[in-house]
Amino acid sequence: MNGSYTAVPETARKLKQDGHHPFLFRLKFRQIAVITVSLPFFAFLFCISYSFIHHYEWVTRTHCDVWNVAPSISASIGHFTPQKYIWKLCIAVHSAPRLLICQMYHTFMYRNISRDNCIQQLVLLSCTFNVAEVFSLLLLSIVPSIEDFGLHKLSFASFLFFSASYILSSYTLLRKYRVTKMTGWEKKSMRYKKMILTTNFASIALAMYFYWRHNAYCEPGMYSVFSILEYTVVLTNMGYHFTSYWDFYNVDISLGSESGYEA
DSSP: OTTOOBOSOHHHHHHHHTTOOOEEEEEEHHHHHHHHHHHHHHHHHHHHHHHHHHSHHHHTOOTTOOOOOSOOHHHHHHSSTTHHHHHHHHHHHHHHHHHHHHHHHHHHHHHHBOOOHHHHHHHHHHHHHHHHHHHHHHHHHHSOTTTOHHHHHHHHHHHHHHHHHHHHHHHHHHHHSBOSOOOHHHHHHHHHHHHHHHHHHHHHHHHHHHHHHHHHHOOTTHHHHHHHHHHHHHHHHHHHHHTHHHHTTTOEEEEESSOEEEO
16 A cells, blocks of 8 residues: 555564564454445345335334335334344444544545645544544444434434545545555545445435425325435445445554554
8 A cells, every 4th residue: 555554563573574473363454344344234234124024014104104115224223123133233343443444544644645734634523523423323223213213313413414524524635635646446446435425425415305305295105215315325335434445455454462554
């Protein structure tokens, strides 16, 4: 990665050169990226499909009492077992590597983006959005809508705000203020980021419209359109974070007597 990650201490490097292995284990970051995104992706598919098969009437019902076909995410992940346990477990487990990735992106942007003080403050703000997104996702997963609708609604709104803010700010900073040359993998990552950003923002805007229309007119099927757009928002969010696969393609994560990560 342009040699930009060199966080393994010098002692470990010398041991490595001498044929010794000071690490308990080493993983390529791209393996961690796949595992990290697979957890919420599996939980999402399981909860939606299981709810559709076993709790269809309940997860498609709204206060309007009109026909709908697509289960809502909130009902699918928080109302029934085993869905709510699968969702909470997967989100909780995936949060630890997500926080590691937050720290890695802060270092990555600090080293590759303009050192202008104002720009660096924006880098810090962007990474703060990223951390806040992780915790708001945890909160909305822990507190289902059936238990505390107000808190669940607030945490979901916070998740949308922090997610959109991070996606927009991180893409803009990397696109406009980068001062180092991008590798081929990083160029691929930026192409995916642009496509995902556009889809994510369009889906959020349309989802808000159809949610308003459902509540205002109680038309059959409107909540299903909202639900499908909600799926798109969630999946594109996962996709954007998965672009770390290419940003840190040549990075290794290590744990042992001397821990760190290197490219």
